[in-house]
Amino acid sequence: MDYFLTEEQVMIRDLARQVSEDKVMPIRAELDEKEEFPWDIMKTLAQSDFFGINISEQYGGLGMGGFELTLAIEELSKACLGVSTTFAANSLGTYPLLLQGSDEQKKKYLPDIASGRKLVAFGLTEANAGSDAAGVQTTAKLEGNEYVLNGTKQWITNGGDAEIYTVIAITNKAKGARGASAFIVDKGTPGFSFGKKENKLGIRASSTRELIFENCRIPKENLIGKEGLGFIIAMKTLDKSRTGVGAQGVGVAQGAFEAAADFAKERHQFGVPIISIQAVQHMLADMATQIEAARALVYAVAKFIDTGSKDVAKESAMAKLFATDVAMKVTVDAVQVMGGSGYMREYPVEKMMRDAKILQIYEGTNQIQRNVIGQALIKETAKR
Numbered sequence: 001m002d003y004f005l006t007e008e009q010v011m012i013r014d015l016a017r018q019v020s021e022d023k024v025m026p027i028r029a030e031l032d033e034k035e036e037f038p039w040d041i042m043k044t045l046a047q048s049d050f051f052g053i054n055i056s057e058q059y060g061g062l063g064m065g066g067f068e069l070t071l072a073i074e075e076l077s078k079a080c081l082g083v084s085t086t087f088a089a090n091s092l093g094t095y096p097l098l099l100q101g102s103d104e105q106k107k108k109y110l111p112d113i114a115s116g117r118k119l120v121a122f123g124l125t126e127a128n129a130g131s132d133a134a135g136v137q138t139t140a141k142l143e144g145n146e147y148v149l150n151g152t153k154q155w156i157t158n159g160g161d162a163e164i165y166t167v168i169a170i171t172n173k174a175k176g177a178r179g180a181s182a183f184i185v186d187k188g189t190p191g192f193s194f195g196k197k198e199n200k201l202g203i204r205a206s207s208t209r210e211l212i213f214e215n216c217r218i219p220k221e222n223l224i225g226k227e228g229l230g231f232i233i234a235m236k237t238l239d240k241s242r243t244g245v246g247a248q249g250v251g252v253a254q255g256a257f258e259a260a261a262d263f264a265k266e267r268h269q270f271g272v273p274i275i276s277i278q279a280v281q282h283m284l285a286d287m288a289t290q291i292e293a294a295r296a297l298v299y300a301v302a303k304f305i306d307t308g309s310k311d312v313a314k315e316s317a318m319a320k321l322f323a324t325d326v327a328m329k330v331t332v333d334a335v336q337v338m339g340g341s342g343y344m345r346e347y348p349v350e351k352m353m354r355d356a357k358i359l360q361i362y363e364g365t366n367q368i369q370r371n372v373i374g375q376a377l378i379k380e381t382a383k384r
């Protein structure tokens with residue numbers, strides 16, 4: 001379907017598609033098998049200014065919006081979700097700075113992020129704070145001109161490979177969610193170390209580690225916004241980034257669909273290509289319809305967020321929920337269309353199916369997305 005993209009948007013999409021086809025597809029199976037961090041691909045994306053897409057020109061970015069970022073994430077996801085997760089987690093980690101960073105913080109950090117010189121990671125999740133994001137136990141205590149961080153963050157994408165970390169920690173336990181604050185922590189700060197690299201079902205090209213803070217002292221200037229804003233910054237960050245997860249869903253589903261449709265044209269059974277068998281055609285028709293519906297929703301929500309509207313939690317949750325459920329269904333169906341071949345590592349769809357599962361889990365499980373939507377609906381009905 002034609003989404004009437006501008007010339008610039010077509011350029012971003014086509015460039016991302018080219019990187020995906022030339023650089024990602026040839027090595028995605030190897031990255032998955034060896035759990036190899038995609039440094040070369042990140043370098044290529046940096047050279048093409050992809051890390052600066054939604055960072056303003058003032059700080060070295062391209063000054064575009066979340067919609068253009070969505071286009072890039074979708075194309076990368078068509079080839080490999082491990083690669084697109086590494087890239088998208090970078091923007092996730094950058095949002096706290098974009099949302100509430102001071103001009104000094106932006107001047108100090110954003111040019112390195114926009115140029116791709118430094119990768120970013122977002123540290124919210126902990127052993128006891130997953131769906132219950134307000135359950136964070138990592139503490140940050142102000143001592144003179146420094147905050148002292150103690151605690152452990154879990155399952156942090158880009159953990160260990162990123163240079164810059166935006167971290168949520170408790171500054172006032174008595175205040176609950178209102179007692180959390182957001183900080184910038186540089187890799188190499190004494191007292192800041194990493195756990196072992198996690199061995200995952202999918203997105204194995206991306207790295208996932210614990211962030212360990214043991215009396216880690218950071219300058220008080222590294223507080224983002226004000227004390228007590230941490231939970232809201234985290235929620236607003238997720239409101240922005242969840243559309244990107246939706247775009248990942250659209251991309252991986254499209255990749256799986258194309259692999260299955262191409263295979264169905266070549267594979268013969270009962271003397272005909274299986275694409276001419278109605279049972280297979282109907283599966284492909286459902287897959288294509290669901291993908292187009294997911295894409296339309298993700299694009300519409302990304303554009304809505306770019307208008308600067310303040311309350312986007314419901315729409316962003318809807319885009320993430322719908323597109324990632326579609327991704328799971330379509331990747332499973334792609335394996336089914338391809339039968340025994342789909343199950344083999346020789347073809348890309350078994351990896352896509354393994355990769356897609358995380359989309360229903362990270363940046364808020366799809367059950368949490370339904371909660372967010374439900375809560376927004378309750379508020380809306382109260383206003384009517």
Ligand code: COS
Nearest residue numbers: 124125130131132133134177232235236239313363364368
């Ligand atoms: N934007 C602005 N403010 C928000 C907000 C949003 N999107 N969501 C919540 N808030 C505010 C609320 O308005 C409330 O403010 P008041 O204290 O003034 O009333 C405050 O934050 C607490 O909100 P709430 O009571 O809804 O918080 P809960 O602890 O019930 O948690 C959910 C809400 C479940 C939505 C939240 O914990 C969540 O998103 N969890 C999933 C986290 C996640 O995605 N984890 C994945 C790891 S990060 S990669």
